[in-house]
Amino acid sequence: MAQQARIQAVAFDAFGTLFDVYSVGLLAEQLFPGKGATLAELWRQKQIEYSFIRSLSGRYKPFWDITRDGLDFAAARLGLALDGAQRTQLMNQYACLSPFPENLAALRRLKDAGLPTAILSNGTPEMLQVAIKSAGMQGLFDHVLSVDAVRKYKTHPDAYALAPAAFGLAPERILFVTSNGWDAAGASWYGFTTFWINRSGQPLEALDVAPTATGRTMDDVVAYLIGGRG
Amino acid sequence: MAQQARIQAVAFDAFGTLFDVYSVGLLAEQLFPGKGATLAELWRQKQIEYSFIRSLSGRYKPFWDITRDGLDFAAARLGLALDGAQRTQLMNQYACLSPFPENLAALRRLKDAGLPTAILSNGTPEMLQVAIKSAGMQGLFDHVLSVDAVRKYKTHPDAYALAPAAFGLAPERILFVTSNGWDAAGASWYGFTTFWINRSGQPLEALDVAPTATGRTMDDVVAYLIGGRG
The missing domain is CATH 3.40.50.1000 (HAD superfamily/HAD-like)
Structure with a gap:
């Protein structure tokens, strides 16, 4: 002791x-069947990567904003057409x-x-x-x-x-x-x-x-x- | 102009x-059929992630070493039994x-x-x-x-x-x-x-x-x- x-x-x-944060992946799967897990994983990866890069380069931006940036990149990378309503839905998962x-x-x-x-x-x-x-x-x-x-x-x-x-x-x-x-x-x-x-x-x-x-x-x-x- | x-x-x-660095992925696929692309991608991701984290925390380690660290983590994460010879083979790809x-x-x-x-x-x-x-x-x-x-x-x-x-x-x-x-x-x-x-x-x-x-x-x-x- x-x-x-x-x-x-x-x-x-x-x-x-x-x-x-599991519920985020569940919603992603509902919105993009068969690609939800990949989207959630890449989203998380980019969110953290952006936090590292911005800190290394002295380019701070609040976490809510880089979370949205990570989502935008992940969707684009996977070729998913993320509309404004889906984006809002996914971001709101972080708030509940x-x-x-x-x-x-x-x-x-x-x-x-x-x-x-x-x-x-x-x-x-x-x-x-x-x-x-x-x-x-x-x-x-x-x-x-x-x-x-x-x-x-x-x-x-x-x-x-x-x-x-x-x-x-x-x-x-x-x-x-x-x-x-x-x-x-x-x-x-x-x-x-x-x-x-x-x-x-x-x-x-x-x-x-x-x-x-x-x-x-x-x-x-x-x-x-x-x-x-x- | x-x-x-x-x-x-x-x-x-x-x-x-x-x-x-494409040849690295080719060799990974030869060594671990069906998992080579995933291994090469995760390896690269961890290599870069470790470079960011070590710089943020003031814990520099030469790139050759964090390249090997990234490979070790990626193999462990994917449940691949990477032996010493395979590890050396993959690392040597970076040298040729x-x-x-x-x-x-x-x-x-x-x-x-x-x-x-x-x-x-x-x-x-x-x-x-x-x-x-x-x-x-x-x-x-x-x-x-x-x-x-x-x-x-x-x-x-x-x-x-x-x-x-x-x-x-x-x-x-x-x-x-x-x-x-x-x-x-x-x-x-x-x-x-x-x-x-x-x-x-x-x-x-x-x-x-x-x-x-x-x-x-x-x-x-x-x-x-x-x-x-x-």
Whole structure:
């Protein structure tokens, strides 16, 4: 328990970690039968790629906008005629996401255990507020941190630095929880203690760095933090 | 001809622009029938993604090494049992690439026209020297510039800045030529005059910036630069 006892706060990635983006793929499949999974995957890939490129080049643009840009490129790349209504429908899925099934109870257990919590996300403050409400997670976070405050996306150190600043804690005292392998790598490099929720059994990213701990669901995060004490 | 007449030097991206990486996909298909195209695509995607993430996080590692890392991840992700010999075979493809068919004659025309030329690549100096030799391009470049000198990958401005420094010219006086849409965007943001060789009919990246000119082959670059004078 030595490692876990040193943790004094928890910061969560949002999309794909707290909020289940699976519904986006479902809608994409309804709109473009047989191509929905490919569209959703390429959309996500371009959204993240654009966040990296814009940060590298110092050309920040809010996450809502690059999410739309990623959708536009993905549709064009796949030769799909995306009309304005379909575009709006798909984008709106990002504004009404469900939590993963175990997340609400897990977050309440952490809250009951007295651990300060934060969201640390690429999403804009507006996206995060809407998503928190849609997922029924109001009141579960002490801080809702958006990289919009520093205009650099993860994995830039300035983005991760928002959490230590908000908690007033050294990075290693904060458990950073994410489902994204690249985010776990960046956060580990930054200095957080890290937990990778590897929901779909992905291989570890080949980036010469491993998360401090790995599990399959948010319940594993709870067990890691308070399992021995709860 | 006002635009073209202002161009006083040309800098080329290497892999996919000067050197045809198609043979890599061919070998992947021989080694893993039915999965070669997917492996080659995911490999390339992870190679570039790792270059972005490492630059954002200040964790540079030479391109040869992240190329191997990208291959390892891609094989693991696809559940392919990549043995040491197959890994070596695939990596060696990067060391014996062919030029695109029209490239040698096109480069000679630019050379004959008296335009100073450079390679500006993510590749290590060693990779570039071997590739130049393998493609029969010895003597066609005044400068062979690797981002290894600044330990930051494109699209970081420090990487692009190698060309103006080598030529002693302002960025807009240099035509930067690339087949990669994201590289064309980064180079345009940086300030180069840019030419995107869009060989496979890709849509423009949704990054709010367009290359100065677009074509399908290196011959279009020659036509753009000296077509009216040749």
